[in-house]
Amino acid sequence: MGSELMELFPREYRGLWGRVCGAQEHLQEIRLRAEKPVAVLLRGKEWFVTGQGEWTGDIQKARCASSKEVRAVLKHICDYSPYAYEDELRRGYMTLAGGHRVGIVGETVMSGGEIRTVKNVSALNIRIAHQIKGAADDIVPLLYERGVLQNTLIISPPGCGKTTLLRDMIRQVSDGNGYSEGLTVGVVDERSELAGCYMGIPQNDMGVRTDVLDGCPKQLGMLMLLRSMSPRVIAIDELGSAEELQALQVASVCGCNIIATAHGVDRKDVERRFGFSAGELEKVFRLLIYLCRKNGNCVVEKIEKTG
Amino acid sequence: MLKFAGAGLIVYGCVGIGKRFLDVFRGRMHALQDLSEILELLMGVIAYEKSSLPQCCERVAEHIRPPFSEKLKNVAKRMKNNEGENFGEVFRQETIETLTAYPLKTEDIEDFYAFSQKTGFADSEAQVRTIKRSIEKLQQERQRLYEEERDKSRVVTGLSLMSGLLLVLILW
Numbered sequence: 352m353g354s355e356l357m358e359l360f361p362r363e364y365r366g367l368w369g370r371v372c373g374a375q376e377h378l379q380e381i382r383l384r385a386e387k388p389v390a391v392l393l394r395g396k397e398w399f400v401t402g403q404g405e406w407t408g409d410i411q412k413a414r415c416a417s418s419k420e421v422r423a424v425l426k427h428i429c430d431y432s433p434y435a436y437e438d439e440l441r442r443g444y445m446t447l448a449g450g451h452r453v454g455i456v457g458e459t460v461m462s463g464g465e466i467r468t469v470k471n472v473s474a475l476n477i478r479i480a481h482q483i484k485g486a487a488d489d490i491v492p493l494l495y496e497r498g499v500l501q502n503t504l505i506i507s508p509p510g511c512g513k514t515t516l517l518r519d520m521i522r523q524v525s526d527g528n529g530y531s532e533g534l535t536v537g538v539v540d541e542r543s544e545l546a547g548c549y550m551g552i553p554q555n556d557m558g559v560r561t562d563v564l565d566g567c568p569k570q571l572g573m574l575m576l577l578r579s580m581s582p583r584v585i586a587i588d589e590l591g592s593a594e595e596l597q598a599l600q601v602a603s604v605c606g607c608n609i610i611a612t613a614h615g616v617d618r619k620d621v622e623r624r625f626g627f628s629a630g631e632l633e634k635v636f637r638l639l640i641y642l643c644r645k646n647g648n649c650v651v652e653k654i655e656k657t658g
Numbered sequence: 659m660l661k662f663a664g665a666g667l668i669v670y671g672c673v674g675i676g677k678r679f680l681d682v683f684r685g686r687m688h689a690l691q692d693l694s695e696i697l698e699l700l701m702g703v704i705a706y707e708k709s710s711l712p713q714c715c716e717r718v719a720e721h722i723r724p725p726f727s728e729k730l731k732n733v734a735k736r737m738k739n740n741e742g743e744n745f746g747e748v749f750r751q752e753t754i755e756t757l758t759a760y761p762l763k764t765e766d767i768e769d770f771y772a773f774s775q776k777t778g779f780a781d782s783e784a785q786v787r788t789i790k791r792s793i794e795k796l797q798q799e800r801q802r803l804y805e806e807e808r809d810k811s812r813v814v815t816g817l818s819l820m821s822g823l824l825l826v827l828i829l830w
Binding site for chain 2: 357358360361362363365422426427429430431432433434435436437440468470
């Protein structure tokens with residue numbers, strides 16, 4: 352497990368990362384900023400990394416990453432061929448083997464009003480993928496009504512485990528469970544967060560009957576999946592526009608069941624935030640699951656049935 | 659009779675040495691051509707597929723003969739194993755043995771490796787240009803050898819024959 356994370360670093364820097372990578376199981380983020388202290392997020396708490404590779408809470412003892420190190424790590428991650436990751440650089444993040452994601456910032460190069468690439472990369476945010484199998488165990492029984500999957504929307508503020516829950520729901524719906532046989536699931540993973548595809552192959556276990564369309568805008572992807580893979584269930588992460596909701600309606604009319612997530616505190620907040628008219632969510636979703644954080648843990652706050 | 663046979667063998671031996679010299683010379687020309695072809699294939703894959711350098715090595719290996727096909731496959735494999743080495747290092751380590759077995763000069767080998775030391779471009783065109791420069795250098799050298807070949811061949815054949823005859827005269 353630790354060596355998988357170690358593969359992100361070129362040989363000359365590996366000595367500094369042995370201890371940190373050894374704690375991969377509890378590691379959430381590594382932040383490398385040029386000329387700034389190296390920081391890691393471990394079990395929800397920020398730590399700094401010393402020159403000996405130990406972590407410390409004292410920023411004075413932290414090692415600063417050089418610009419050269421940041422660029423060397425990016426070059427290594429890109430297989431010494433950043434040109435092959437042009438699209439990823441343009442959108443500011445890339446998914447790696449194992450489903451880990453690297454966020455990239457620096458100086459953007461614009462062309463014709465669009466971002467062409469990012470040069471002089473100054474910081475990397477390595478987010479370590481953790482799939483929690485069984486995260487949806489308590490929710491899955493509620494998803495079915497007389498053996499039929501209900502259209503479900505998971506609503507929560509950021510950092511409450513929406514994506515983790517959705518990922519496990521997809522896996523269990525796809526593989527089959529005690530309440531229903533396995534169903535064909537089509538996933539549109541616009542930001543490669545759900546399946547963590549690397550070279551088109553999901554790095555997370557998404558279930559045996561799941562087809563993932565990676566890196567595709569959600570509203571286009573849903574229609575593409577409907578035409579090409581005839582899924583029984585369509586799943587998307589972070590529903591965020593009226594167009595996407597329309598595409599979900601189309602999918603629903605075509606007989607697909609929907610599982611989705613949205614940022615927000617409650618239904619009204621979601622409707623206001625994304626410009627949905629009142630009651631529009633109810634037309635598509637039968638079940639609304641609200642998540643929140645209590646005592647540092649992600650918990651289900653409320654489950655609401657519509658209609 | 660024995661004397662004539664000995665003289666014939668001496669002349670034959672000298673001409674053989676000259677031919678061996680010419681074979682090395684022509685071998686270098688062919689090797690330069692082979693190296694240019696490998697680089698052209700790499701360049702084509704980058705330009706068309708925008709694949710990473712290790713992936714390009716894997717693709718090109720499918721289109722060339724051993725021993726280079728094996729060596730390029732090894733490059734891709736080692737990069738996949740990801741021991742933290744950089745591409746230039748791995749590429750050199752995997753191919754140097756094969757290259758030194760060819761009748762190539764050190765500068766030919768360095769021209770071939772030049773592109774592998776210049777990586778990390780965000781633009782595939784820039785990476786393609788580094789390979790193009792390596793190809794140009796190899797082709798220029800090959801062209802120079804090609805132009806010299808006819809004269810060199812005449813001189814070497816003539817000299818080897820003459821030296822054989824001279825040796826026969828001295829030993830007669």
